[in-house]
Amino acid sequence: xxxxxxTFKYGFHVIFHPFDGFWELKHHKKNTSSAALIWLFxxxxxxxxxxxxxxxxxxxxxxxxxxxxxxxxINVVIVxxxxxxxxxxxxLADGKATMKQIWVATIYAQIPIVLLQxxxxxxxxxxxxxxxxxxxxxYNIAQLWFYALVLIGNITIQDYTMTKTVIMxxxxxxxxxxxxxxxxxxxxxxxxxxxxxxxxxxxIMFSF
Amino acid sequence: MKANxxxxxxxxxxxxxxxxxxxxxxILSNQISYAAIPYYNYSYxxxxxxxxxxxxxxxxxxxxxxxxGCGALKNPMDLFVAHDGRIFIADTGNNRIVILNKYxxxxxxxxxxxxxxxxxxxxxxxGVYCTESGDVYVADTDNARVVVFDEYYNFKRIxxxxxxxxxxxxxxxxxxxxxxxxxxxxxxxxxxMLEGIxxxxxxxxxxxxxxxTPATNNPIERFWRMFYTxxxxxxxxxxxxxxxxxxxxxxxxxxxxxxxxxxxxxxKRLNSAGKNIIRHDGFFADAFGERVSNRVSPQFVDIxxxxxxxxxxxxxxSGRIYEYNASGDMLFIFGGIGDQVGLFxxxxxxxxxxxxxxxxxxxRGEITIFSTTDFGKYVxxxxxxxxxxxxxxxxxxWQKVLRMNANYRLAYIGxxxxxxxxxxxxxxxxxxxxxxYRRGYSKAFxxxxxxxxxxxxxxxxSAIILxxxxxxxxxxxxxxxxxxxxx
Numbered sequence: 072x073x074x075x076x077x078t079f080k081y082g083f084h085v086i087f088h089p090f091d092g093f094w095e096l097k098h099h100k101k102n103t104s105s106a107a108l109i110w111l112f113x114x115x116x117x118x119x120x121x122x123x124x125x126x127x128x129x130x131x132x133x134x135x136x137x138x139x140x141x142x143x144x145i146n147v148v149i150v151x152x153x154x155x156x157x158x159x160x161x162x163l164a165d166g167k168a169t170m171k172q173i174w175v176a177t178i179y180a181q182i183p184i185v186l187l188q189x190x191x192x193x194x195x196x197x198x199x200x201x202x203x204x205x206x207x208x209x210y211n212i213a214q215l216w217f218y219a220l221v222l223i224g225n226i227t228i229q230d231y232t233m234t235k236t237v238i239m240x241x242x243x244x245x246x247x248x249x250x251x252x253x254x255x256x257x258x259x260x261x262x263x264x265x266x267x268x269x270x271x272x273x274x275i276m277f278s279f
Numbered sequence: 280m281k282a283n284x285x286x287x288x289x290x291x292x293x294x295x296x297x298x299x300x301x302x303x304x305x306i307l308s309n310q311i312s313y314a315a316i317p318y319y320n321y322s323y324x325x326x327x328x329x330x331x332x333x334x335x336x337x338x339x340x341x342x343x344x345x346x347x348g349c350g351a352l353k354n355p356m357d358l359f360v361a362h363d364g365r366i367f368i369a370d371t372g373n374n375r376i377v378i379l380n381k382y383x384x385x386x387x388x389x390x391x392x393x394x395x396x397x398x399x400x401x402x403x404x405x406g407v408y409c410t411e412s413g414d415v416y417v418a419d420t421d422n423a424r425v426v427v428f429d430e431y432y433n434f435k436r437i438x439x440x441x442x443x444x445x446x447x448x449x450x451x452x453x454x455x456x457x458x459x460x461x462x463x464x465x466x467x468x469x470x471x472m473l474e475g476i477x478x479x480x481x482x483x484x485x486x487x488x489x490x491x492t493p494a495t496n497n498p499i500e501r502f503w504r505m506f507y508t509x510x511x512x513x514x515x516x517x518x519x520x521x522x523x524x525x526x527x528x529x530x531x532x533x534x535x536x537x538x539x540x541x542x543x544x545x546x547k548r549l550n551s552a553g554k555n556i557i558r559h560d561g562f563f564a565d566a567f568g569e570r571v572s573n574r575v576s577p578q579f580v581d582i583x584x585x586x587x588x589x590x591x592x593x594x595x596x597s598g599r600i601y602e603y604n605a606s607g608d609m610l611f612i613f614g615g616i617g618d619q620v621g622l623f624x625x626x627x628x629x630x631x632x633x634x635x636x637x638x639x640x641x642x643r644g645e646i647t648i649f650s651t652t653d654f655g656k657y658v659x660x661x662x663x664x665x666x667x668x669x670x671x672x673x674x675x676x677w678q679k680v681l682r683m684n685a686n687y688r689l690a691y692i693g694x695x696x697x698x699x700x701x702x703x704x705x706x707x708x709x710x711x712x713x714x715x716y717r718r719g720y721s722k723a724f725x726x727x728x729x730x731x732x733x734x735x736x737x738x739x740x741s742a743i744i745l746x747x748x749x750x751x752x753x754x755x756x757x758x759x760x761x762x763x764x765x766x
Contacts, residue, residue: 080764127712128721133326197728200721 078106082182089220093227096179097172104171107178111150114181115143117188126195129206150177156246157225160239166229176228180220187213317619318599321612322687325715327570330686335602335611335655336636338621339648344370348385349377352644357418357456358628358637361409366630368639368646369407369417374400376407376417378432381632383646389417392426392434399434401426406456406468418454418467425454425467425479438465441477441485458528466534468523475553476523476536490523490536490549525628529584537579537592542566545579546592559607568594568601581628587663591636593629598622600629600638600649604662608689611658613649614638621647634659654683661693670696692716699723704730 078100085092096103119139122132154177158170168176191209198205225236320334344352353372360366364381375390391400406418413430425438440452453470454477460466463481466489475491504512526536533556534549544565548557559565568577578595585591588605598616603609615622628639634656636649651659661676674697680690691714698707699719704727711720732739 126724127708128717128724130717133715136326199725199728200718 075102075105075109078102079109082106082110082179085179086182086186086216086220089223090227093176093179093224096175097168097228103175107175110182110185111147111178113185114146114178117185118146119143120192121188124192128198128200129195129203146181150174150181152247152250153177153243156243156250157239160242160246161229161231164235164239166231166239168225168228172228173225176224177221180217180224183216183220184213187216317617317621318613318615322684323570323609324686324688329571332684332686333654334613334652335658336600336613336649337652339635339650341620342383342646342648344377344644347377347379347383349379349388352377354641355639355644356405356627356641357407358630358639358646359407359409360630360632360637361413362411364632365409366637366646367407367409367415369404371403371405371420374402374404376401376404376415387432389415389428389432392428394434394437406454408457408459410459410463411461414459416457416459416465418457420453420455423452423454425457425465436483438479438483441479443485445474445488446472446485456525458526458534460528460532460534462532466526466528468526468536470522473522476526476534476549490534490547490553490555524579525581527582527584529588530586535582535584535590537582539578539580540576542576545577546582546590557607558605560609567592567603568599569597580626583629583631585631587659588666589659589662591629591631593626593638595626598626600626600636605666610662610689611655621649623647654680657683658687658689661690665693665696670700673697674701688714692719695719695723699726702726 078096081092081096081100085096100106119142122130122134122137122139122142151174154170154174157173158166158168160166161168161173187209191206191213194206194209222233222236222240225231225240226233229236229239231239316334316337320332321329322332324330344350350373352368352370355368355377356371357369358366365386366379366381366383368377368379370377370388373390375388377388378386380386389401391398393399401417401419402421403419404417405420408416410416414435415428415430415432417426417428419426423440427435427438429435440446450471452472454467455470456468458466464486465479465481465483467477467479469477472488475488478486478489480486522539523536524539526534528534529548532551534547535557536547536549538545538547544555546557546567547555550556559567567579575596577597579592580595581593583591589610590603592601592603593599593614594601598614599612600614601609602611613621614626616624618624623638623640623643625640625642626638627641630637630639634651638647638649639645640647657676657679661673661680664670664673664676670693673693677690677693677697680687681694684690691710695707695710695714695716696719698704698710699722704723707723708720708727711717711723
């Protein structure tokens with residue numbers, strides 16, 4: 072527990088000293104996956120908070136039509152897909168990271184989003200629509216910081232060069248799209264199979 | 280108890296008789312028959328979903344040619360109501376213009392007239408317009424001309440095919456709809472005239488093409504055209520602008536025009552330079568008609584503008600009439616396709632006169648008259664005040680509207696604006712939020728924020744000072760903590 076908390080707190084170090092931080096995270100820190108789970112939970116929490124507590128001026132969603140659970144889970148799914156794809160591709164291109172390490176690094180890269188989302192939510196209650204540029208600025212900073220951390224994390228744990236990391240990231244995106252396509256095909260085939268057996272069952276039931 | 284149930288199960292003859300008498304009286308007294316309104320009544324909420332609401336307009340009655348006293352109408356194509364309430368119908372199939380008084384009683388018809396001593400007649404006239412001075416302009420479609428009659432319906436003059444270098448000589452000129460502004464300028468929507476509305480001077484000379492719709496230039500199409508041979512280019516369809524279907528002129532002399540077969544920007548309000556200055560609520564691009572996307576684009580065939588700037592547009596495809604106010608907020612939707620009273624088969628023209636809406640059905644040769652309900656009256660009262668900028672006066676009517684239809688978005692915005700004017704910003708914010716109107720909310724919030732800051736100025740200043748001190752202390756503590764961590 073103590074070690075998990077230590078690793079959790081180490082996140083603040085990682086986002087300011089990424090090269091050093093991710094290296095430590097990979098090689099020396101203990102209980103990284105449970106610490107990462109706490110951070111992942113916080114990302115989801117912040118996403119929910121954004122939907123629920125942003126002021127009306129900056130709300131982008133219609134509260135009545137928003138599924139909070141889905142919004143909270145979507146981040147987990149994206150991180151999961153990224154992890155699996157990145158691992159699958161990097162093992163072919165002699166990456167040095169395990170799936171767990173990629174998972175942890177990606178989640179730690181999201182820490183700036185957690186940290187900056189809270190002032191953003193507070194600011195929405197103080198600023199008017201014309202002053203919304205400040206919110207956009209903070210949001211963009213969080214996004215860029217996140218992308219930079221993902222790249223640096225990947226460089227560090229995979230032991231890649233910058234160009235290779237970028238190429239691998241693009242390939243990972245392509246892989247995710249392909250995987251989503253294949254999954255939807257699989258789903259539709261399974262549905263048809265199910266319907267086929269359901270029809271046979273119904274035919275048999277009705278004829279006796 | 281037992282006896283009671285028995286009498287209930289087996290009612291005696293007296294009771295049956297008395298019930299029958301009551302029923303009979305009901306049937307007799309019910310001279311005005313009320314039927315359920317045959318179309319859905321709805322408005323759109325801020326999420327773009329249709330929500331039910333009470334009717335703003337209900338069908339009052341249907342008038343046929345026989346009721347008017349002029350025989351059946353045959354494929355009538357246009358309807359016009361003059362300022363004094365006279366009704367002009369372009370009875371296209373019967374080659375005549377029918378003129379009725381405001382009670383829908385036949386006054387006379389124009390079909391054969393004396394053209395400088397010679398006998399002349401109309402041939403499939405598709406459009407009619409009556410100016411304030413009483414001149415009647417008829418788009419005599421198959422004769423390729425516009426015929427003008429004076430206030431006693433006597434022949435005055437003919438305005439023939441426009442002649443100019445920009446118009447090809449061999450083109451068939453078929454004037455369809457016509458409108459005349461106060462200066463006497465004549466605007467004609469004609470078939471094959473894709474350059475825009477044909478504008479004639481008061482003297483009948485061709486002036487210019489008016490309000491030309493820019494041709495849509497598809498970049499993908501342009502890319503493929505680079506590979507076309509000369510033969511292919513000749514055969515390929517030209518990038519033609521869309522054709523106008525109808526037009527009308529409002530009090531200020533702006534031309535309102537409708538366009539068919541388009542999803543966006545179908546209604547135009549053109550100033551004298553031919554520039555579109557219509558206002559739209561900006562909710563769903565510049566699309567008019569339904570907000571739920573349809574696979575078939577609406578076919579707007581007619582428009583009518585009332586003196587307060589509200590306009591009614593008629594969609595020939597769905598058979599619905601949409602009412603908008605001058606700033607482009609949708610007020611009411613009514614009508615539809617079908618056989619009952621209040622529905623149409625092929626609605627072709629819409630006109631309004633003193634809270635009544637007239638819709639002409641081409642296939643049936645009938646005019647359906649719609650009248651406003653109480654709800655419609657409240658909305659129009661509130662809207663008129665609101666459009667005049669009398670937000671505070673509009674507060675009460677809007678509240679009345681809201682009591683009858685809690686789904687009416689414009690009422691929330693109206694009340695919000697009233698509270699804003701009354702400097703009750705908190706209330707204004709509440710109503711703007713209910714309307715889903717972010718811009719208004721932000722505007723009210725700005726004032727509210729200033730108010731709060733001014734009222735609690737001393738508190739804020741002391742809080743800021745405390746915060747600065749607190750941050751300094753916190754920073755020191757954090758530094759200590761960081762040092763201890765490193766060790």
